Amino acid sequence: MKREIEFASHPGNLCLVRDFVRQFLRPLGLSDTEKDLIVLGLDEACTNVIRYAYHQQTNQPIALICQQHTDRVVFQLRDYGQQCPPDQLQGRPLDLVQPGGLGIHLIRRAFDQVDYNLKRQGTELVLVKNLPPEPSSTS
Numbered sequence: 001m002k003r004e005i006e007f008a009s010h011p012g013n014l015c016l017v018r019d020f021v022r023q024f025l026r027p028l029g030l031s032d033t034e035k036d037l038i039v040l041g042l043d044e045a046c047t048n049v050i051r052y053a054y055h056q057q058t059n060q061p062i063a064l065i066c067q068q069h070t071d072r073v074v075f076q077l078r079d080y081g082q083q084c085p086p087d088q089l090q091g092r093p094l095d096l097v098q099p100g101g102l103g104i105h106l107i108r109r110a111f112d113q114v115d116y117n118l119k120r121q122g123t124e125l126v127l128v129k130n131l132p133p134e135p136s137s138t139s
Contacts, residue, residue, distance in 0.1 A: 001068040009050045009079075010058040017064065018043055021075075024066045028073065029132055038075075038129055041110030044103040045077050045125055053081025053123065072112075072130045080122035 005020050007013040018039050025035045046062065054060040065076040108114055113128035 003066045004063065006061060006063045008058060009054045009060040009062055009081075011047070011050060014043055014046055017046055020064070021066065024068075025073075028068065029134070030129070034129070037106075037110040038073075041107045041127065042075060042077070044106050045127070048103055049077065049079045049081065052084060053079045055082070070131075071133075072128050075111075075125075075127040075129075077125040077127070078119075078122065083118050083123050084116075 001024075003020070003024050005017065007017060021039050021042050022035070025038060028035075030038075042064070046064075049062055050056065050058075061080060063076075063078040065074075065078075067074045067076075107127070110129070111127040112130045113126075115126040117124040117126060
């Protein structure tokens with residue numbers, strides 16, 4: 001199964017993206033907590049694109065591709081904005097008590113694999129969540 005959505009970088013569109021991802025995740029064998037964490041992680045990733053790649057510009061393109069494979073789901077989030085070198089994408093220390101800086105930690109917690117691919121223009125964020133093995137049927 002493959003689903004795709006393109007949207008403008010307006011924060012008001014994040015509600016549509018969250019609903020889109022929830023619908024995609026509905027039939028999968030993940031717990032509600034795991035699904036909520038995936039939705040939250042993708043929301044955070046989209047927010048980071050709006051904030052850092054597009055500097056709050058509300059009319060820039062973002063694309064999200066969701067793909068279900070036998071053993072995993074893959075989310076590809078594509079922007080065409082300002083790049084940040086992947087080695088600089090660090091969340092703040094978890095023991096530092098202050099607002100902000102936890103988004104990267106949240107994304108890494110929600111997904112089993114997180115890859116930032118710099119493109120000629122913009123960035124492709126690839127997020128992978130492994131699916132639990134299907135229960136084997138015994139006769």
